[in-house]
Amino acid sequence: MPLSSHTRFDAALSFAAQSVERTMERLLPTGETGEARxxxxxxxxSLGGGKRLRAFxxxxxxxxxKVGSLSALRTASALEFVHAYSLIHDDLPAMDDDDLRRGKPSCHRQFDEATAILAGDALQALAFEVLAHEETHGDPAVRLTxxxxxxxxxxxxxxxxGQMLDLLAEQEGSDQSIGAITHLxxxxxxxxISFSCAAGAVLGKxxxxxxxxxxxxxxxLGLAFQIVDDLLDIEGNAAELGKTPGKDEAAGKATFVSILGVERARAQAGMLARQAAAHLEPFGEAADLLRQATEFVVARRS
Incomplete structure (x- = not known):
């Protein structure tokens, strides 16, 4: 059953998450040798958690x-591997120093810091190994792109x-204007998110x-997503978010919410979501799931 057979976003997102999870499980290494840790x-x-919105x-x-499912699933899996690597490193003590990710101990807490760094490195390498394989696309030029x-x-x-700018944003005297936060x-x-939205077009030439x-x-949509993230950081709780809320405010970071205020930030997210949906007009009804995704992004609670 292809994704296009679903008309409701929640069912389509669940289908995409399950399909990509199965593909990732097959692509991830296993073994009992010395590197098994x-x-x-x-x-x-990388498995068993997350909405898989980027994969969707x-x-x-x-x-x-009309891209074949195997090409799309392998590309989505590669993207999810990069995303997982970024979360592992983001949680490290040298970065955001977070003990919780997707409702369970972050990688460096479950294992140790060195193992977490290596796992992140390996996931990033695996992503490009997957994209380079001919099963991802028969045209080498597409794989290279x-x-x-x-x-x-x-x-x-x-x-x-962006992560470098985020770390610098905690320093006194850093640029905390709306333009600087938007760029970050x-x-x-x-x-x-931009790669995830454009990948299908690359695969389909x-x-x-x-x-x-x-x-x-x-x-x-990416800006709307981040504004909602900033809102959830002050309004959400750890049970819903699967991570520790309130860290940006505690660190003194400028965010869309700290600059705009809650109500203006929420209105801005809604406006950006509507703009995003309008860009899909050339695709007609075929892009309806992507339109529904804009509503999900501004209404989500995690």
Whole structure:
């Protein structure tokens, strides 16, 4: 049953999560040899948790261009491996120093810091190994584009750069304007979301117009996603979030909420979600699940 057979977002998200989870499980290494501990840490941190929203965007985008399910699932799995690696490293004492992730002990608490670092490194490497394999796509040029785009999204001009800015934001005298926060979050959170929304178009060899529409969708939705994250950091609880709330405020970080206030931030998230949905007009009814995703992003509680 393909993702396109679902008309309700909640059912489609659940289907995507289960499908990608099964693919990830097959791709992750197993064994009883000396390196088995890092295998265990990789599996612990990447399986059995999370909404898989980024994976959903890959699969939903792929349906717009009639991409085969194996290609879409392998690409979504690679993205989830990079996301899992980023969460492992984000939780380390040198970064956000968080003991809880997805409702269970973070990787360095369950294992140890060195194992957590190695598990994150290995998950990142596995992501590019998966994308490079011919099973991901028969055209080497498509595989090369996916590798280049994910590397850019995850690297110093993407997620890693955003994390650096996030660490610097805790320092006295740092730029805490709305422009600086928007730039930070476009890198830290938005870059991987942008890749997830555009990956289907890359796999389907879509034209520039289609890729541009999905890029604009991802841009607005990524900012809405982060604003809601900031709202949940002050309004949510650990049971719902699966992580420790209130850490940004305690660290004195500027966020969309601290600058705009709760009500303006919530209104801004809603406006961005509506803008994101409008960018899908060229795809007609085929993009209905992606439209429903904009409503989910602003209404979510975790």
């Amino acid at each position: 890092v295998f265990e840490a990789m599996r612990y941190s 965007f890959v699969l939903a985008g792929a349906t717009l261009f 996916l590798i280049a785009e994910l590397a850019k999204a995850a690297g110093a001009r993407g997620m890693v750069g 979050q476009r890198l830290k959170t938005g870059a991987l 879509a034209g520039d117009h289609a890729r541009s529409a999905l890029s604009m969708y991802a841009h607005d």
